Amino acid sequence: MTFEELQQQRHYLLLECVSGSNAYNLQLPSSDRDLKGIFIMPQEELYGMTQTAQVANSTNDEVYFEIKRFLELLEKNNPNILELLNTTDCNRLYAHPLMSMIRTEDFLSRLCLETFAGYAKSQIKKARGLNKKINQSHTAVRKSIMEFCHVIRDSQSIPLQQWLTENNIRQEDCGLAAINHFRDVYALFHRGQFTQPVQFKGIFSGEKANDVQLSAVPKDVRPAAIMNCNKDGYTVYCKDFASYWEWVALRNQARYQHNKELGADYDSKHMMHTFRLLTMAEEIARYQEVRVFRQDREFLLRIRNGAFTYDQLLEMAAEKLDNMEALYAASDLPDHPDPEKTAALLTRIRATFYGQKK
Incomplete structure (x- = not known):
């Protein structure tokens, strides 16, 4: 059963109501007209390998629940389902006589x-x-990890980008080494510090990098700077941005x-x-x-x-x-509805409906 098939075989409908703001008496001139309803699947589908719990149109403003799914949700006191069952007469477009079997007081x-x-x-x-x-507001372009990196200068910190600019250094010519017992703090080195050629990977792998990267650094060389990368702050920012x-x-x-x-x-x-x-x-x-x-x-x-x-x-x-x-x-x-009564009710509704169709 699809939404389109249900519209062509409306004899399987048990209930159809105007829902949403119109049903709540909260409609405005601009309000959409939503529909909700209940259907019963064809008997052959009930006995087959596939069953349909609910169907909806492409915009999801017309939704219909199969009777079993409806009763399952009703038994859970689902607000949308209780509202559908108690839609006022002026917003009920159609109600099958079998709907009289389903009483709100048996489920509240x-x-x-x-x-x-x-x-x-x-x-x-x-x-x-x-x-x-x-x-809040975010720029259209996400900040880079570099904007969460700072280096120590004297007794304060300055942004990494500022330090690189002031020293006329490219991040690609730098290498990082981890510092033991200092989380997300790194010794930063520059190729210009070494008399022999060194192969540094750069602080980042590229503009879209989400983390720093380490390089192999010769021993016994004083770092050009000490850098901190606020990875936790960057992670929170990325989640907020997304x-x-x-x-x-x-x-x-x-x-x-x-x-x-x-x-x-x-x-x-x-x-x-x-x-x-x-x-x-x-x-x-x-x-x-x-x-x-x-x-x-x-x-x-x-x-x-x-x-x-x-x-x-x-x-x-x-x-x-x-x-x-x-x-x-x-x-x-x-405390909760009686599940045995719900099961018996579903059996009676199906038996009556399919019996009438013979």
Whole structure:
């Protein structure tokens, strides 16, 4: 079963809903229309060698889960799956009568503390990293390892490039020797120090080198300089550089521009959904309901529109999280859904569906 095949054989659909911002009542004129749904694979595929867990279109804004995969995720109290099951009627495009067998109350459990609130925690952590990226900048060209090397002059250090320039020396004419018990510190020698020809490899193998290199150096010669290479600092910088430009390449440009215009140093849409998840987690503990259609639209859109500072949002989120464990401890939710009931439910749904097709 592929996405295209499912669209041509829609009798295998069990549920189809508008999802995302439209389902949450958080849509704007520019919002996309996303779809999610559930299907049941053809019986012959069920008995065959290959089975399909889910299908999606090329842009991944239309996603459909096979009934087994759906129930597996539902049993884990996956937020996206619980939201799909509880999409309001106005956003349900189609529901097979068999969907009446799947009841939210049979699946809600204390797992939601981790799946909803825990996911929100991870999003806050991610937001901190995103905050860092928004407020940092890297040149298009990565720094070389040479920029992390310094030599000792008198009682201070100067950049290696400065020392080479001042002494009219090329790095290719130099050789390094390790110094015992001094990590990443080297004795630096230059060919001009020797009366006999010496073969030095140079400090670096080339412009794209990621490390220094050692050379064979004659004994009993005083080094021209002592050099340190901050390899740890270079490693951290390279990771940050790569992470930053990956973020630039993958970021949603419209959202980035929106945040830039707001003057917000965080992804405001990202933080809006973090608070949506936290509030939904509270509601599950208090009312044992998954409220997809948000009545707190005004507050959530204020977050999206940059009405709060980044620090204010973190403080409000921390307060919600502090109260969350007490809410779940006081609720009468089970620790987790009953896996035997889930298995029996899947069997009933398949037996009924395939029986109707005979």
